[in-house]
Amino acid sequence: MKIKDRYVVLIILLLFCVISFFNSLEGLENKFRDTILESENRVDTRVVIVGIDENSLMHLGRWPWSREIHGQLIKRLKEGGAAVIGLDFLISEDIQSTQSTQSHKSIDITKLSVNDTNQDFAFTEVLEDADNVVLPLYGIFPGKTGLGDIKALDVVGPLDIFKKSTRAGHINVIPDTDGIVRKGLLSFEYQGETILSFPWLIYQEYLKNQKRILPDFRVPVDEWNRFYLDFVGGPGEVEHHSYYDILSGSIPKEYFENKIVLVGPYAPGLNDYYPTPLDYQTPMYGVEIHANILLALLGNSFKEEIAAPWLLFILFGFAAGSFFISKRYKPFVSLVIISALILSYFLTAHLVYNQGIILPLVYPTTLAVVIYLIILVYRYLEENIQRRRVTALFGRYVAPQVVEKLLCQGDGPKLGGERRVITVLFIDIRGFTSLAEKNSPEDVVSILNRYLDICTRTILKYDGTLDKFIGDAVMAVFNSPQVLEDHVWRAVQAAWEISCSAQEILKSETAQPDQIIQFGMGIHTGEAIVGNIGAEFRMDYTAIGDTVNTAARLESYAGSGEILLSKASCNEVKERVRTEFYGDLSLKGKARSVPVYKLMGLVRE
Structure with missing residues (x-):
C-alpha cells in the first residue's frame, strides 16, 4: 500500500479529536449515556410531592385555583412542621383574572377562607407567617445565545406584593435537541441580577430550617451554566400525594414534619411534563424533575464530564489498542477482542458514573470500530494485491484452480x-x-x-x-x-x-x-x-x-x-x-x- 495504514489511523484519530471537541455526536452520545449509565437509585424520603392531580381537579375545579386554596394548603403544611414549601406554579396574575376562571365543585370554599376579603393581601400574610415558602419565576431567552452568555430578556414571576414575603427561583426546564431533559440550568442573569434555580433556593431554605451551614461543594456546569441531572428514579418514583387529600385531611398534616414539600402540576392536562433518560415513553412532571435536582443537592451526587486532556488520552488509547489488535490478530479474533474491550469500558464507565465521573462512550468506541474497519479494508486490499502477485507469479505455470x-x-x-x-x-x-x-x-x-x-x-x-x-x-x-x-x-x-x-x-x-x-x-x-x-x-x-x-x-x-x-x-x-x-x-x-x-x-x- 502506498499510504501506510498507520498514517490513515493517525488522521482518523485527529479527526475524532476535532469531532469530540465540537461534540458533533452529542445526540448519539446522549442516547448511549441514557442506555448504559442511567439507573434508578434509592429515593430520599425527605422530599415529598403534593400533586395537582386529576383527583384534585375533580374536587376543586378547573385550574388555576384561588389564592385562598393555596393559602390553606400552605397553612396546613406549616402547621404540620414542613421544613420548606416550594410552589412549582406561577402566581403572576391578579386576583380578578384568577377568579374569572375559577369554578369550585365539591368543596366549601368558606371553610378554606384565610379571613381576608383581599386574597392577595391575605396570601401575603400566609407567606409571611410560614416564612419557608419558595415561589417560582420563569425566564424568557433569545432564540440563540453564545457560550457563557446566559441572560434572560424578561422574566415572568410572582406579583410584587409576594416578593417581599418570600424568595423566587427559576423553574426553566431546558430539554436537549431530541426533547429529552438531561441537564438543569443552575442560574441566569437578568438585569444584572443572578437568578438561582428553584431547587437551589429550596435547598438553601432547607439548610436554614435545619440550622445547617451551606456545604462547600461545587456544582459542575457546562459552558451554558447547565449541570448534568442524576435522576434517582423514573416517573412516579418520588413520593407524591394528592393536593386535595392534604386539604381534606385524608393525610395528617404531621406527616410532613421536617420534609421538603414541592407543590406542582401532576396531571397530563396541565402540560408540564417532559421525557427523561430513564423513560422516553412515560414523561416526568416538571415538579418531579425539580425533586430529582433537590435529591442530587441533598446527596451531593452531581456528575461531571472528564476534562479534555483525559478525553484525548482515552481516544489515543482506544486508537492504539484497536490498531494493534487489528494488525496482530485475524479479523474475527480482533472483532471479539475489541468487542470485549468495549463492553469492559462500558462497565467501567457505569461504575465511575456512580462516583460522579462521566466518561465519553460514543467517541472512543466508535473510533475503535472505525480503525478496526480501516485495518480490515487494508487487509482486504493487501490480500487482493497479494492475490494479483500470486496470480501473476503462478498463473503462467499452473492451472487457474491451482492458483x-x-x-x-x-x-x-x-x-x-x-x-x-x-x-x-x-x-x-x-x-x-x-x-x-x-x-x-x-x-x-x-x-x-x-x-x-x-x-x-x-x-x-x-x-x-x-x-x-x-x-x-x-x-x-x-x-x-x-x-x-x-x-x-x-x-x-x-x-x-x-x-x-x-x-x-x-x-x-x-x-x-x-x-x-x-x-x-x-x-x-x-x-x-x-x-x-x-x-x-x-x-x-x-x-x-x-x-x-x-x-x-x-x-x-x-x-x-x-x-x-x-x-x-x-x-x-x-x-x-x-x-x-x-x-x-x-x-x-x-x-x-x-x-x-x-x-x-x-x-x-
Whole structure:
C-alpha cells in the first residue's frame, strides 16, 4: 500500500479529536449515556410531592385555583412542621383574572377562607407567617445565545406584593435537541441580577430550617451554566400525594414534619411534563424533575464530564489498542477482542458514573470500530494485491484452480525456498534438429508451439507446475507449490497422455512426414529445494537439486516415444502401471548406477 495504514489511523484519530471537541455526536452520545449509565437509585424520603392531580381537579375545579386554596394548603403544611414549601406554579396574575376562571365543585370554599376579603393581601400574610415558602419565576431567552452568555430578556414571576414575603427561583426546564431533559440550568442573569434555580433556593431554605451551614461543594456546569441531572428514579418514583387529600385531611398534616414539600402540576392536562433518560415513553412532571435536582443537592451526587486532556488520552488509547489488535490478530479474533474491550469500558464507565465521573462512550468506541474497519479494508486490499502477485507469479505455470487453492490456503512456499519431496518430469522433442533443417523458421515455431501446447495443457490438467521451457524441452514439477498426495501418479499420467497425443498426431492423415516429432521423457521423485530463486528484482519459482538433475539425465537416455522412471518413482506407482526394467544406468554426477524402468502403460481400474 502506498499510504501506510498507520498514517490513515493517525488522521482518523485527529479527526475524532476535532469531532469530540465540537461534540458533533452529542445526540448519539446522549442516547448511549441514557442506555448504559442511567439507573434508578434509592429515593430520599425527605422530599415529598403534593400533586395537582386529576383527583384534585375533580374536587376543586378547573385550574388555576384561588389564592385562598393555596393559602390553606400552605397553612396546613406549616402547621404540620414542613421544613420548606416550594410552589412549582406561577402566581403572576391578579386576583380578578384568577377568579374569572375559577369554578369550585365539591368543596366549601368558606371553610378554606384565610379571613381576608383581599386574597392577595391575605396570601401575603400566609407567606409571611410560614416564612419557608419558595415561589417560582420563569425566564424568557433569545432564540440563540453564545457560550457563557446566559441572560434572560424578561422574566415572568410572582406579583410584587409576594416578593417581599418570600424568595423566587427559576423553574426553566431546558430539554436537549431530541426533547429529552438531561441537564438543569443552575442560574441566569437578568438585569444584572443572578437568578438561582428553584431547587437551589429550596435547598438553601432547607439548610436554614435545619440550622445547617451551606456545604462547600461545587456544582459542575457546562459552558451554558447547565449541570448534568442524576435522576434517582423514573416517573412516579418520588413520593407524591394528592393536593386535595392534604386539604381534606385524608393525610395528617404531621406527616410532613421536617420534609421538603414541592407543590406542582401532576396531571397530563396541565402540560408540564417532559421525557427523561430513564423513560422516553412515560414523561416526568416538571415538579418531579425539580425533586430529582433537590435529591442530587441533598446527596451531593452531581456528575461531571472528564476534562479534555483525559478525553484525548482515552481516544489515543482506544486508537492504539484497536490498531494493534487489528494488525496482530485475524479479523474475527480482533472483532471479539475489541468487542470485549468495549463492553469492559462500558462497565467501567457505569461504575465511575456512580462516583460522579462521566466518561465519553460514543467517541472512543466508535473510533475503535472505525480503525478496526480501516485495518480490515487494508487487509482486504493487501490480500487482493497479494492475490494479483500470486496470480501473476503462478498463473503462467499452473492451472487457474491451482492458483485459487494457493490463495485460499494463504500459506504458499516460503520466500527463498523450502525442502520438499517432489516429482520432476522432463520432456524433450526428439528429431528437432532435423525438423528445423527441413522446414522454414515460421513452420518450425508453429510446429514447436503445437507440441509444447500439448505438453502444457496436459501438465496443467494433472495439477502440475510448468517450471520452464528450455529450448525444445519442458520441465514440470508435481507437488509444488500445491501439495499433492499422489504427485508421482499425476506425473506418470501426464507423461503417458503426452506420449499418446504425439502418437495420435503421428497416425493422423494430416500429418506430414517432415513435421512428425516424438517425445523422450524422464521422471524422478525425491527431495529438492523449491521456491523463488533469483535476484530481488527478477526471480523464478523453480526447483533445484539432485532430483532435478536425475530427471534430466533420465530424459536424455530416453529414446523417441520412451518414458523412463527412476526406481523411486516406479515404487510409488508400481501397482498402477506396467513397466519393464530398462537397466542400471550410470548417470552423470552419480557415483553408483541407477536402476531405471520403462513405462509400458497404465493399469486402468
